[in-house]
Amino acid sequence: MAAYRLEMRDIQKEYFGNRVLKGVSIRVEPGKIYSIVGENGAGKSTLMNILFGMPVIHNTGGFSGEILMDGNPVRISSPQDAVDLGIGMVHQEFMLLPGFSIAENIKLNREITFPNMVSRLFGSRLQSLDIPAMRRDSRKALDRLGLSTLDEMLPVAGLPVGYMQFVEIAREIDKEKTKILVLDEPTAVLTESEAEVLLATMRRLAGEGISILFITHRLDEVLAVSEDITVLRDGEQVATLKTGEASVSRLAELMVGRKLEAVGCDACAPSPKGDKTLLKIEDLRVDMPGERVRGLDLDVYEGEILGVGGLAGHGKIGIANGVLGMYPAEGKLILDGKELPLNNALEALRSGMAFVSEDRRGVGLLLDESIETNMTVTAMQCQEKFLRRMGISLADGGAIRRHALKMIRDLDIRCTGPEQIVRRLSGGNQQKVCIAKAITLEPRLIFVSEPTRGIDVGAKKIVLDLLVRLNREMGVTVVITSSELAELRSICDRIAIIYNGKLEGVLPPDASDVDFGLLMAGEMSHSRKEAS
Amino acid sequence: MADLENNGLPRESMGERIREVIKDFGIPRFIILGFLILLIVAAKVLGLSMPQLLGSILTRFGMNGILVLAMIPAIQSGTGPNFVLPLGITCGIVAMTLSIELDMTGLSAFLFSAGFGALLAGIAGYFYGVFQNKVKGQEMTVGTYVGFSVVSLMCIFWTLVPFKSPEMIWPYGGSGLRVTITLEKRFAGVLDNLFSFDVMGVTVPTGLLLFFALFCVLTWLYMRSKSGIAMMMVGSNPRFAESAGLNVNRLRVLGSVLSQMLAAVGIVVYAESYGFLQLYMGPLFMAFFAVASILIGGASLKRATVTHAVIGTFLFQSILVVSMPVANLVVADNLADVVRIIISNGIILYALTRKEAGVDVR
Amino acid sequence: MTSAQETRTTQNAVPPIPPAKKKFELAYALRSNVVPLFFLVICVIGAYYSGLSLPFLLNEIVVRMARNSFLVISLIIPILAGMGLNFGIVLGAMAGQFAYFATVNWQIAGLWGFTLTCLLSFPLAVFFGWLTGKLFNSAKGKEMITGIILGFFANGVYQLINLYFMGNLIPIRVPEMLIPGGYGLRNTVDLKIMHYALDNLWKVRISIPGSIMPIVVPVVTLAVIALLCVGMHFLFKTKLGQEFRATGQNRHIAEVSGIQVDKIRILAIIFSTVLAAWGQIIFLQNIGNMNTYGAHVQVGTFAVAAILIGGASVSKATIGQALMGTLLFHTMFIVSPLAGKNLLGNVQVGEYFRVFVTYGVIGVALALHAWQGKAKRKT
Structure with a gap:
């Protein structure tokens, strides 16, 4: 028997010329827990998609590298192949049917059946379900997870979230062949005590000989259960270490490490920042699914570029969406000494704020309308611009065209003309249209979320330059939310790190990687909690 | 990986542009246009009177146009083609019967019917709009059956309503109104005959066309106004x-209100030109022909303009007008009706199965 | 009438509902059956005011249950497969009618003719179902409106074929089927040779004391319906049934679990279309003649309204609900014109009322479904 249950050798993957995995190798021993950590977009999901043979990999030109199971090279070209080889995957979102019982879910599409008269005539799909046998198997799987009190005939709908996670795992270990279990962020939705039970279960399963690939953001959990750790950053395998050699701060440092060269406009003066607070956010709570903000206090100074960073799911995206009235919010906003009503996008825009959404295609643009329409309609609706009054307010085509042409020139938008449909623009140019839309509002304070997501490297720099120019030349205060710390560090005056929906700390852009890593991993809160 | 896109898109070449235009125009519209041309050739060969056909086309175009315009506010505000059109139509019919009961005649009866019908339809459209906001995503299916329900409920109303005008009740007693009421002594033709003239044998219903044109301009202006643009934003x-x-x-409700008001005015114009008022099951399928018309004109389930309505009404009505005598001469009388059913529902099916661009992401 | 009495009448008047597993709880039972109970009350009131004698009414109900149940049951599979109310069963009915044209043309009579009609309709219905399923797969989430429009569209094509191709491109031997001009089917096609082919195999007359008129029960037809119910029950206990249900609950999860969702959806529609074809054949053998251009038009609407009145929804349906709905809907159909006449002095009002209820109940059910769907998305 080979020493390794699973080996992935020099895995490389490109999406449309964009290298997302640059030679990753991992080796998982039988009965061991192997952790893979990394920031969003570091390539963890892509690596797992490759292991699971997801169509998205093969529809985009496949990958290079080798996968070996128990020492033998294998080809995994579909999820079915992966299942046949004994790879079980617990997805980030639950793959359970709420109306089915736990047993039916565990046995979904692997039902135990027995032949009957009809099936002998018309084929095996008309075989009858053997419910007692399905119950027996499910019982066994649940018992293995230590859930002997959970009735396998209960419907999944109404189960607590923690239990659903266990049902998912039960389904995977019920597959007789399962030798490797992939857990993708399994603790993200669990409470702390539930997470502990899960970790204990993982150890027990490993003890039974199942190898586990554990993917997570929570570094303390990694240290608690795994033997080996691989850190990915931007598709690169930054380090592979044994748990003994690792600590939370070291892992954090490896995850966020500096890379991008400084952008920004070289010739212009530093940002005209004062000490005057422009926007004061007090105890903000935003109910944005997946990005909840849970009581955030933050000051934005007039004239600065403030970066907002943090790991995915911790609520950094929720802040701008809450302030600009896109998701239900509670708390207090004071703009320039005046309190602003929450949950009112119109008031927010009228008070001189603007928003460039992270969801460019879903929120930021009218994809099937022209560039000029996209740029001007928001200002038209909330500031009465571009209108001619003739009894009723009619759109002023001339003014719209002039403004659009000016914006296209100023922001260097590559297009066939102001009448082009924005759907046909490239990502970078679409982003510029979004920014132009915000500038058209002539804001004092602009929130920009994930400005460089999904656009290519060259365009990234242009977009960031544009934001800096906006700040320096027009004196606009800018708040940038981004998953890419390096990009925040290249242009921001201060960087606020969000953890668990709250402000974890504010750092200058030249603070050390270790400090950023610690804040992102929530070590401050943890130590505060321990101290109290 | 939906975020990864093709950057540095090459500029579109002329050939691509032409192909794009053709794609936008759509294969079904080419088929329909081809079919129309074929029909016209056949009519010519069969020796049908062209001026007469053209005259009918113009009349039917003006008479149906506003009902098709009613689709625009609904589609633009994102509720899809207005399958609940019978609601507004019913309001228009109620207003017309009321004008007869009040013994009004001529242009004043017409204007009263259109105005009062639009008022009723606005109120009905408001309540339906509020209701419609509770069934987002299923507007078309729910609308179809609410429309049917309204028509059948109104059947009971027509049976029980205590109107006394002898033109409307059955001549030999019995309760309720007649199925078809003639408007001859009321306001039939007040628009059609207004400034109407003959040129090369074609009778041009000037007043009717002007009235339709007026509503086209009004709708077009509205769609360019601040409120109309807001509606477009909500829809797209x-x-x-x-x-x-x-x-x-609120904007979706406004879309519903405007759509129903146009429907009420539309049916009054329709009845004026047709010369008869059809009660009971008459309005049952009217929504489908209006929906089909605007789709034929190039609209999608999410985007419609006045141009789409004008082109669509013209194409659809032309086919109906020309196919009827051609079918009569070539085969049998009923074929035109069958063709109408196949074309109108075929185009709706086509629109339904097309991948809609820019759907609501939630 | 108190609520307790109401429930008792339910139990007395309706065919057995599949036994509930839980202990009977009055309030719960009332709440979950509010739609059928409401219509039950309407039917009871209507029956009272219609002045019809009970034996006559029972006879009519038996006839109509035998006629219509099959069609209503054909809706169940697509509902469970998550495709909503299949308004496309109109195409199934057309398949059945096309098969009748063939057997009448060949003048094959009696049970043999009936059986051959069923056999002939099968490949046609499979083909129509496959087309419908394909269409629905390209209009996911809009299956119902697509089904409605498809019904209208198919009706146009059906008219085209029967008015202009029959006796022309398609040879017809029996001249009585054709319009005197030589081509095109007549408005009515006589099915006398197969009238009661199934019903008359075995009829049991149950005499009621105190009434001259016995209740005539077409045992074989009812047995066929019972067989279908058993078959449906069996189907949902098989692997395939589980796949239907899984697809209905969540397309995405079913797909990830390796179920071929698109194929399953097409299969669901094929099942439904075939059953509808046979349902229409049973319906027409009972009527004895066919309204060539009208018999199928309302099949979808009536069947959908019936199953909804029985308490089914866009995403949930049982055999019990289908049978219960057929019973209530058709009772209402029988009594409402006469009740309307006796209550309001106008037959028409009763007629219109039942049309209104047919459409209204569908509208309300669809609205409720959309409403709940929206609420679910929010939480």
């Missing part, structure tokens, strides 16, 4: 509209 991306501080639900 509700999240974008929210981010611009618009009240999405």
